Amino acid sequence: xxxxxxxxxxxxxxxxxxxxxxxxxxxxxxxxxxxxxxxxxxxxxxxxxxxxxxxxxxxxxxxxxxxxxxxxxxxxxxxxxxxxxxxxxxxxxxxxxxxxxxxxxxxxxxxxxxxxxxxxxxxxxxxxxxxxxxxxxxxxxxxxxxxxxxxxxxxxxxxxxxxxxxxxxxxxxxxxxxxxxxxxxxxxxxxxxxxxxxxxxxxxxxxxxxxxxxxxxxxxxxxxxxxxxxxxxxxxxxxxxxxxxxxxxxxxxxxxxxxxxxxxxxxxxxxxxxxxxxxxxxxxxxxxxxxxxxxxxxxxxxxxxxxxxxxxxxxxxxxxxxxxxxxxxxxxxxxxxxxxxxxxxxxxxxxxxxxxxxxxxxxxxxxxxxxxxxxxxxxxxx
Amino acid sequence: xxxxxxxxxxxxxxxxxxxxxxxxxxxxxxxxxxxxxxxxxxxxxxxxxxxxxxxxxxxxxxxxxxxxxxxxxxxxxxxxxxxxxxxxxxxxxxxxxxxxxxxxxxxxxxxxxxxxxxxxxxxxxxxxxxxxxxxx
Numbered sequence: 001x002x003x004x005x006x007x008x009x010x011x012x013x014x015x016x017x018x019x020x021x022x023x024x025x026x027x028x029x030x031x032x033x034x035x036x037x038x039x040x041x042x043x044x045x046x047x048x049x050x051x052x053x054x055x056x057x058x059x060x061x062x063x064x065x066x067x068x069x070x071x072x073x074x075x076x077x078x079x080x081x082x083x084x085x086x087x088x089x090x091x092x093x094x095x096x097x098x099x100x101x102x103x104x105x106x107x108x109x110x111x112x113x114x115x116x117x118x119x120x121x122x123x124x125x126x127x128x129x130x131x132x133x134x135x136x137x138x139x140x141x142x143x144x145x146x147x148x149x150x151x152x153x154x155x156x157x158x159x160x161x162x163x164x165x166x167x168x169x170x171x172x173x174x175x176x177x178x179x180x181x182x183x184x185x186x187x188x189x190x191x192x193x194x195x196x197x198x199x200x201x202x203x204x205x206x207x208x209x210x211x212x213x214x215x216x217x218x219x220x221x222x223x224x225x226x227x228x229x230x231x232x233x234x235x236x237x238x239x240x241x242x243x244x245x246x247x248x249x250x251x252x253x254x255x256x257x258x259x260x261x262x263x264x265x266x267x268x269x270x271x272x273x274x275x276x277x278x279x280x281x282x283x284x285x286x287x288x289x290x291x292x293x294x295x296x297x298x299x300x301x302x303x304x305x306x307x308x309x310x311x312x313x314x315x316x317x318x319x320x321x322x323x324x325x326x327x328x329x330x331x332x333x334x335x336x337x338x339x340x341x342x343x344x345x346x347x348x349x350x351x352x353x354x355x356x357x358x359x360x361x362x363x364x365x366x367x368x369x370x371x372x373x374x375x376x377x378x379x380x381x382x
Numbered sequence: 383x384x385x386x387x388x389x390x391x392x393x394x395x396x397x398x399x400x401x402x403x404x405x406x407x408x409x410x411x412x413x414x415x416x417x418x419x420x421x422x423x424x425x426x427x428x429x430x431x432x433x434x435x436x437x438x439x440x441x442x443x444x445x446x447x448x449x450x451x452x453x454x455x456x457x458x459x460x461x462x463x464x465x466x467x468x469x470x471x472x473x474x475x476x477x478x479x480x481x482x483x484x485x486x487x488x489x490x491x492x493x494x495x496x497x498x499x500x501x502x503x504x505x506x507x508x509x510x511x512x513x514x515x516x517x518x
Contacts, residue, residue, distance in 0.1 A: 126393035131424045132481045134387055134511055136461030137469040138454055145452035146471060153450070153494040195455040195466075246471055246481045251450050 007096045008223035008230030009089075009379065011040030011216035012341040017330045018180050020210040021114045025056045026067045028109035028212030033068065036214035041227030042103060047216075049074035049095060049104035053084035053334060056110075064107060074101040080240055081368020082281055084108075085215065085336040086260075086375030090236035092217040102219045106340075109212030110332035132244055138197055141205055141284065143245035143370035145197035148286035150251035152199060154301065159199055161304030162285040163190035166203045166327055168313035169282060173324025175314060175354035180207055181328040204285040206326035206335070213337035215344070231344045234361075235270065235378035237263025245370040252301075256374035257294035257367065264363075264376035265296075272296045275378070276359040277346045278318070279339040281367040282325040291365055295376065319356045322346060336366035340377065347381045385460040387506040398425050400439055405510040408502045410444050412478055413437040423478035444500030446474040446514070451484060451492055468492055472514055483513045491516060 013035030015028040029052070037043055050065050050072040057063040061077045076091050078084055085106055092104040125133050137143065151157045167187055173179035185203060193202040223230035239259035242248045249255055265271060272295060280291045289303030297318075298306040312320035321327075323342040326335040343362035345351050362379045394402050401424070404411035413422040417434035421442075428435055451470035454461075461467075468484040470492075484492055485501070498514040505511050 124391050124393045127395070128424055128426075130392065130394070130398055134392075134505065134509075135469050135481050135483050136385065136454065136457050136464060136467065137452070137481065138457050138461075141456075142452055142454055142469060146450040146469075149452055149494065150450040195453070197455065198453040200452075244481075246479050251471070 005232035005234050006220050007093045007217055008220065008232045009215055009340065009344045010218045010223050010226035010228065010230055011036040011038070011042065012344045013039055013214055014178065014338070014341060015109060015212035017178055017211035018209050019113055020111060023111065023210070025054065025109040025111055025212070026064065028111070028210070029064060029107040029214065030068060032109065032212040032214035033105055033107050036216050037105070039228070040216045040218070042216060044068060044070055046103045047105045048072060049092065049101035051076045051088035051092060051104055051106040052108060053077060053079040054108065054110070055079070074104070080373035082283065082334040082336045083238070083366030083368035083373045083375040084334060085340060086236070086364055086366035086377045087238045089217065089233060089340065089377045090238055090375065093233050093236060096217070096219045102222050104217040106215040106217065106337065107212070108214070108334060108337045110334065111210045112333045113208050113210045128243065132246060140370050141200060142197045144284040144286050145200045146245055147248070147251045147290065147371055148199050148284070151286060151289065154252045155304070157289065157304040159191055160187055161308055162199070162204055162289070163187040164307045164310060165282065165285040165288045165312065166190045168307070168310050168316070169321050169325040169327045171313045172322050172354055173328035176324045176329055179324035179329040180209055200284055200286070206283050206331040207328070209330045209332050211330045211332035213341055215337060215340050228348060229382060231347045232380050232382070233377065234380045235264035235268030236376065237261065237267070238373070238375040240373035242372050243369065248371055254290035254294040254367070254371055254374065256372065257291050257365065257376070260374040260376040261295040261365070264378050268378045270361065270378060275361050275363045277322060277343065277356045277362045278320045279322070279343045279362065279364045280320060281335060281339060281365060282321055282327050283335070283367065285327070287367055287371070290371065291367060295363070295365060314354065322351065322354050322356060334368070336368070339364040339366060343379050347379055385464055385505070387460065387509055389507050389509050392509060397427060401425050404441070405502060405512060406508070410442040410500050410512050411439050412442045412474070412476060414440045421474070421476040421478045423480055442474050442476050445517070446472045446498055448484070448492070448494050448496050448498060449473040449479055450494055453489055470514065472498060485513045485515060487516045
């Protein structure tokens with residue numbers, strides 16, 4: 001699987017995760033980048049393309065490259081929210097195929113937990129964003145709640161079904177010593193946790209943590225000289241459909257994920273049934289249901305039934321979010337890079353107690369904004 | 383009671399001013415594309431359906447249905463003390479959707495698909511917002 005691929009992931013790493021008081025976003029990205037390059041057997045001198053996304057500088061790429069002392073000949077600061085890093089993978093493959101560079105560093109870092117920066121508010125209501133913020137919807141959770149309510153209305157999806165995702169994901173987190181939340185929870189615990197925005201409870205929502213991550217992508221030729229076997233990028237796709245939740249075409253259908261998934265599977269020549277391990281952005285439990293349906297793992301409206309009976313938990317027939325996800329492992333604002341890190345480790349067989357035995361294909365799917373953007377990456381090993 | 387919202391937060395522009403001025407006169411103004419006749423909200427210079435560049439202002443009836451809603455139990459900034467409150471996406475009978483609040487309705491009575499009617503509420507100095515009430 002992947003012998004014809006033009007590019008591969010050769011290095012992955014997290015920085016410190018959870019609470020990182022005293023560390024800056026630059027330190028976290030340096031830490032993750034150094035560890036990912038070590039993982040690849042590469043150095044900063046090998047990096048000739050830089051991809052990052054963040055709102056901590058007016059041009060994060062300029063600041064990060066200067067800080068790291070690298071002078072990329074290709075740069076991409078695509079920011080479409082939490083799916084940015086899956087999009088970066090696609091862009092990196094395209095750049096490598098075009099012969100524009102050979103080794104790309106994708107980096108992310110956030111200190112949102114220590115900064116208490118989420119939802120500080122006070123932004124003016126301008127341009128196309130004059131028509132929502134005056135109503136006080138807590139974002140992004142309120143937007144996902146609106147989608148969940150519509151999904152329940154159209155398909156009869158239940159709070160218990162949403163809770164199945166949170167419970168199964170926690171079971172994976174209990175197998176990951178890096179996970180932030182490792183105490184077992186039950187479906188009743190989810191249903192009894194306080195409302196944030198109906199129908200979403202606290203335990204339907206991702207964590208707010210600090211943390212960073214890095215992924216190194218190399219051309220096929222350079223990948224063959226990396227320290228570990230390449231994890232081939234065999235398919236990718238991206239799409240976005242709206243900016244604000246009011247303008248989502250259909251609140252019960254993740255159309256961006258339908259488009260990105262279709263493109264990625266077509267490129268790889270695979271179908272959902274061919275995927276051994278699945279890492280899906282779980283900003284909220286509803287995000288997972290919408291994405292499973294959109295990617296074709298189940299029919300539209302059947303996401304709730306699909307995850308019921310702990311089918312996605314360790315030992316179940318559909319291993320999903322095996323690091324414990326944004327719900328229980330870490331979620332530093334834009335989680336997408338951690339999906340790629342876990343998918344790569346699963347294909348390398350590095351996951352210890354949470355390893356999915358014999359995994360040869362993996363899917364990493366990012367969702368950004370308020371179900372606005374999507375990017376899908378399919379990975380395979382020789 | 384809804385929070386008082388400082389007028390300085392609203393950065394109206396030449397394209398959106400007719401909408402805001404309409405609210406002050408208890409009119410819910412939206413646009414209609416001169417080429418394809420479809421309604422458009424929020425205001426803009428291009429029809430997002432057919433990409434024509436001629437749009438006209440119309441006054442919406444103010445009637446619609448609840449497309450989706452949530453009850454916010456946690457909110458931020460100036461809205462933090464208002465919880466719980468109901469935010470909805472309203473589908474106007476002209477065919478466009480807009481975000482709003484459902485007010486003066488017991489939570490148990492609010493449901494997707496119910497008909498609603500606009501009501502104009504002053505939320506700050508010179509700021510009027512379109513909220514919605516259930517049509518009984």
